[in-house]
Amino acid sequence: MLVLTGFADEISDRLEEQLDVLVSEGISYLELRSVYGKNVLELTDDELVRLKSALYKKGVRVSSIGSPIGKYPIQDPFTPELEKLKRASDIAKQLDARYIRVFSYYIPENEEPENYRGEVLSRMKMLTGKAEEEHLTLLMENESGVYGDTVERCLNILQHCDSPCLRLAFDPGNFVMNRVMPMREAYPQLSTYLEYVHIKDADQQSRMFVPAGEGDGEFPAFVKALKERSFSGFLSIEPHLHRAFPEQEGPERFKIAAQALKRLLLKEGLAWS
Template sequence: MSWQLSGFGDEVDADPVVQVAVLQALGARCIEVRSAWGTNVADLDDAQLGELDRVLRLRGQQVSAVASPVGKVPVEADPDDEVVRLRRIAHVATVLGTPYVRIFSFFTGERKPDEVRDNVLRRMARLAAVAEETGVVLLHENEKGIYGDTPERVLDLVESVGSPALKVAWDSANFVQVGVQRPHDEGFALLRPHLEYLQVKDARAADGSVVPAGEGDGQVEATVSALAADGFTGFASLEPHLADAHELGGFSGPGAFGRAARAFRRLTDRAGVTLV
């Protein structure tokens, strides 16, 4: 069994050339694009996008997903702005040759999830409709502070929207950081029918600190083993966050990124999965 290893290039360096060099040295033939030259993917102009595509194609690096910031805004923000931004990012994804676009389900702020649920679902349904129209697949990432932060609310989101263009990106560390004590035990069976993409990082429940896969409380090894057992053959994308983490992303640097990659490979080796 083999999975395609990818990683957030901008956690390595701002320069895509360096990003690809480090990823390939770690055995990753794919890259998840969140920013290039310090510019978020949503803000790349056509010239920058063309140059990024040229750099990746020249080096034979496939794009696993576009890690967009869509939905990482307050639930009260103008929904039209996110629709416009998604249309642009769908174009970026098409140029870079991937169907996958990561998104989020809106910051709830001081309001309780139940108070914003209907608003969130309306917004997510609009985004899913754009995805269906433009031919991309939205990967919802469970994230701190958004509606879809726990397994139960992620399930509510994808089942209520009910679109074939809305799938789940599983992030064990983020589940730990919102108080899910045992992410695999509590959420895997619920979300596996919708799980399309694996984001690789782990976290410690005691303080929320992000650590390499298998070194925290996210039950990453259990999830890897379960995915291997049921025939998952998709992307596993390293998002280590080992040097810095902030609202719109994180950074690791080449050394820490390599440590995260080696830790994950130990887990996949034990599960009988080859990373290609």
């Protein structure tokens, strides 16, 4: 069965409001990116205890640590990234999560990504090795502007690292923003590595994120493909709807995104928890 989760920090800065909206939508997981006004990796041990207690009281668990690892220029020093991964691993274990979201480093503007291929692959291999030691799985997001924002370069990384501890957080909306068709181009080549999904859709012409199924992300075909492979992983709602619905607040935008996804799942007869 599919499991719904989401970036609850797009609902509100307040944890209580985040959890209330999740529960109202029947969602019992969140992807932890920021809370208490700070990034997840900046949380103190005391704040983690407080967070875990609040989650337990609401019956909500953590699907993934939404870390910023790899969301930095490739020329930046690498040692701090290893320190961030160690902290992310500790937090994941404290919160009973087995996934950590990562990125594949920003390439300097107007430079060829190929010039940085070796450094990117080296860093991603080292991060993956650390994840193997911790018995955790890194989820690489196909973020715009990083090395792995195309199908070919995602494959470069995944094939080079060749580890079950590095999988793909497949983001249809981000592929659209990079003029890659998620189903016609990305999914056929990357489906083997897909273990987690970020639910974002995008309109290529307006360059704007929209609810799932309302853009160029080929969501009906994507959901059908998930059904055909009996996918039972996480679908993580990441609305990014501030431009599409500027008149709405965070809770309403999250509900719009969640309900759009549910309509697509219902149309394919898919159940979720």
